Amino acid sequence: MTSSALRLTQSSVSALPLVQPGDAKRQRLYFDTDLKGFGLLVGAKAKTFFVQRDVNGKTVRTTVGRYGVLTVKQATEEARALLFQMTKGINPNQERRKPGAVTYGDALETHLTSNRGLAPRTASDYRYLSEQYLSDWLKRPLSEITRADCRDRHKKIGTENGPYVANHTFRVFSAVYNTALKVHEDLGVNPVIAVDRYKEKRRKAAIPSAQLSTWYGYINDLQDPIRRDWHLFVLFSGLRRSDAEAVRWEPDPAFPRAPIVDFANKAILVPLPKSQEPFYLPLSDFLLALLKRRRDCEHAKALYPASGWVFPANSKKKHGHIAEPEKPKKNKEGETVKVLPVPFTVHGLRNTFITVAESLDLSPYAIKMLVNHSLPDKQDVTAGYISAEVERLRKPMQQVTDKLLSLCGEKPTGKRHAPAKKAA
The missing domain is CATH 1.10.443 (hpI Integrase; Chain A)
Known part of the structure; x- marks a missing residue:
């Protein structure tokens, strides 16, 4: 994978095209000319900010977030904070692997960025449902979300917004949690196991x-x-x-x-x-x-x-x-x-x-x-x-x-x- 130098601004990042089908290079790297160690990875579906530098003698790269979710300005601020930690010998990737430190929001971002087969529309639905119905869980550690929490929230959403929304929301949560389990073995059994989903009938929307x-x-x-x-x-x-x-x-x-x-x-x-x-x-x-x-x-x-x-x-x-x-x-x-x-x-x-x-x-x-x-x-x-x-x-x-x-x-x-x- 080759890399290029580029001043990362809102306009320059927006102008970069995604990798096209059939392109020999599946990903392209761009390192910011202003902030050393700050960069952008461009793939076929997304543009993702990252930071990279040596930590305790080893090169470490960690994700900052997706362009579109973060502006260039926001990503730069996040990058400065991460780079500062790395100068002190702290590896952000190791910190994120600690079960107690992994929030639902962290796990959601990991799920959306690592799942290459996820269609953009599906990813948008995952984000919408999480932000609309589980917004107070985004900064909450996954290890603290209990079976009772899931059961009560599912019932609340079902009562206020309907059974289909409740079921779909917890399908999303379950998928995100399972992705986190692949890295964080200490998280334990998915708490959605306690949720009794509503029975669904296929909705017929065709015009008679x-x-x-x-x-x-x-x-x-x-x-x-x-x-x-x-x-x-x-x-x-x-x-x-x-x-x-x-x-x-x-x-x-x-x-x-x-x-x-x-x-x-x-x-x-x-x-x-x-x-x-x-x-x-x-x-x-x-x-x-x-x-x-x-x-x-x-x-x-x-x-x-x-x-x-x-x-x-x-x-x-x-x-x-x-x-x-x-x-x-x-x-x-x-x-x-x-x-x-x-x-x-x-x-x-x-x-x-x-x-x-x-x-x-x-x-x-x-x-x-x-x-x-x-x-x-x-x-x-x-x-x-x-x-x-x-x-x-x-x-x-x-x-x-x-x-x-x-x-x-x-x-x-x-x-x-x-x-x-x-x-x-």
């Missing part, structure tokens, strides 16, 4: 077939054409919300996870979905027409000039694309809609796609590949021989589209696109 035409009419009457087309895109593509909202016209190194429209192959490339395995999603005639309408839309060009996003917006998260989960509240006339004619969630649109696909008696493998679900290769050896090629999925994708259009009250075109170029 009989209500799809009403939903479709409501969406087509929306005042904002970008948001209108985005909702239609989610339904007819079956993509996860996080992928559907971040589609770009062209690749950009600054957004390595963003799906890309590939008109040449009549598909969308999703480079880093939740499964972490890149896949091509074939575009039906409806989706092709929708994307061409977005590309040529003068309204969007005037509001968001030079935007690379397919669904641009002045989002609260400042990504530049649609990010708000709120449902649209006004129609074309600007009238406020107090009650939605058909209650729905964005995730429910994906569920609707899956429900309609299953109603067509399509191959279960084709459905799984269309929605990027893991194939059951551990239970079924046949799945291991199936290749998720874009052309193989084009016909079932069009079948789902035609059925959705029929349920929405539209007449399917019946058009089938000529075979596209093979996806690279």
